Amino acid sequence: MESKFDEIIDRTNQLDIKWGQSEKVFGSTDVLPMWIADMDFASPKPVLDALKSLLDSRILGYTAPPDSLYQAIIDWQKERHHMELTKEAILFSPGVVPSIALIIQTFTKENEAIMIHDPVYTPFSNMITLNHRRCVRSTLIVEQNQFKMDFIEMEKQMVEQQVKLFILCNPQNPGGRVWSKEELIQLAELCKKHQILIISDEIHGDLIFQPYQLASLVTLDSSYQEFVITLSAATKTFNLAGIKTSMIYVQNKFLADQLKSAQAKTEQSNLTTFGYIGTEAALTKCGPWLTDLLQYLSENLEIICAFFDKELPDVAYMKPQGTYLFWFDCSSLNMTDAELAAHFATVGKIGLNAGAAYGPAGSQYMRLNFAAPKSLINEGLNRIKAAFENR
DSSP, X not given: OOOGGGOOOOOTTSSOHHHHOHHHHHSOSSSEEOOSSOOSSOOOHHHHHHHHHHHHTOOOOOOOOOHHHHHHHHHHHHHHHOOOOOGGGEEXXXXXXHHHHHHHHHHOOTTOEEEEEESOOHHHHHHHHHTTOEEEEEEOXXXXXXXXXXXXXXXXXXXXXXEEEEEEESSOTTTOOOOOHHHHHHHHHHHHHTTOEEEEEOTTTTOBOTTOOOOOGGGXXXXXXXXXXXXXXXXXXXXXXXXXOEEXXXXXXXXXXXXHHHHHTTTTTOOOHHHHHHHHHHHHHOHHHHHHHHHHHHHHHHHHHHHHHHXXXXXXXXXXXXXXEEEEEOGGGOOOHHHHHHHHHHTSOEEOEEGGGGOGGGTTEEXXXXXXXXXXXXXXXXXXXXXXXXX
């Protein structure tokens, strides 16, 4: 039976980074782009209908977030993630990365140390270094093809480097690991012990595969609300990256007041009407769409794993517990990281994210985005196989 997610939508004539920047990024226009983390699926119809209704009003004036949007966020987080929020604890931001920059600027000083995992989402380190802070990387351990935290080394570095802030990615990007409650508690207790503020980036937190469940850090102990700031958005879940809207959940009033003051200096909290309306429509009307999406992504993931097991049995990979990102080892090609990225683009004709961009521990890996129709997934897999077979 054909799914709505099977539809091929032509994105080449849009202002589209994923499909419109292939020549700039990969040096060719004939690669299949399966890199940047947005989906090749139509955004949910209730969101599109809400945005069309806005356009039909014919006036795009100044707006403010309505109380109904705050309530939609509160209800979603409580029902989906057992997080208790108040309106006062919710701040708006144009994106998770701008939120990270804001928090870095507000709560740390130049040359102070900020810790991240390695490998991890590239903008974490970018925001640290561009804001003239010291980036301390804690290398993740690989056990049974899954990432694990190295708590002994983490604490050693926290003390030696006098770390002030930790940026967590949950679920983890690029490996797709959904951190367990036990791991998160151990991390939080370390940070509490050493008075380290935590940013918990949970933008992929709704994209979790059964039987795994997201444990939002602030829900595990009420004391964690004093030093954990959670970042979230509807944009990743519902393929709405272009509306540029995210949320900062900060339940410590002192921290919230400082962030509000910092936002006021730049007007960062004033977002687009499209973001407010699109986010509310997504959170109030698109739960069934998300259920269908997760089923489709699960099917894609099984196709990918079966293909690697049969056609590329010597290639190690991480089966993600969350996200729509697939992380696989390319060291058998015996190439440098720069050669790897070029090889997949020129020989395989597929555009992937180079693992080295996620930190030194990402060397020799590539990242595949599998939020695409099955026909593109199958085509992409054949291109990956061609890249491995033609060295």
